[in-house]
Amino acid sequence: MRMLAALIAMLLSAPVLAQSALPPAPYANRQISDPAQERKAKALMETIRCLTCQSQSIADSDASLAGDMRSQIRERIMAGEEPEHIRAWLIERYGDWVSYEPTAxxxxxxxxxxxxxxxxxxxxxxxxxxxxxxx
Incomplete structure (x- = not known):
């Protein structure tokens, strides 16, 4: 009986053990100091699908992968890249499914x-x- 209880406890704790121990990306939850650049980044983030959650944009998701993607977008915006270029890069990297905007x-x-x-x-x-x- 104790063995069964230990097995159940191990199975229930598996999601906790799966959490990443890595710190979040630098700009995952920190905004860009320039409001115009932050608006560009936010607008782009709202059109990119979270690959983990699948029903949320990366702007709304708390998943670590979404945080990494938000950070990459903000860093590229601060480096002077245009949002459409970043979108094309994300689509090339993750596939058409990552974008909420339909293709033709x-x-x-x-x-x-x-x-x-x-x-x-x-x-x-x-x-x-x-x-x-x-x-």
Whole structure:
């Protein structure tokens, strides 16, 4: 019985043991002193998805990876890089999924066109049913 209790305690404490012992990145939770640069950084952070949380932007997430990404964005903004260049770098590094802004790649055109096509087909079916009821 004691062995089972020890096993359960070990399993329940696993998430605590998984926490990083590393200190947070320098600009993870510290703002840039220049308000204009901080606004640029914040606007970009709100459009980048947290890779750990997946449903939050890195601006809202408390995950350590999100903190690292916030710090990198702030450091690059302070170095004079433009937000779009930083976004492109993040997309290149982590993939299209990291950005909340949809892309318009030709391979995705069927996804954008499918709703329009389905609405059009639905209207044609509805029109046909209305005509049959009137006859």
């Amino acid at each position: 790649d030709p391979i995705l055109w069927p996804l954008w066109g499918a709703p329009v096509l389905l609405i059009g087909l639905g209207l044609l079916v509805l029109r046909g049913r209305i005509r049959r009821k009137r006859s």
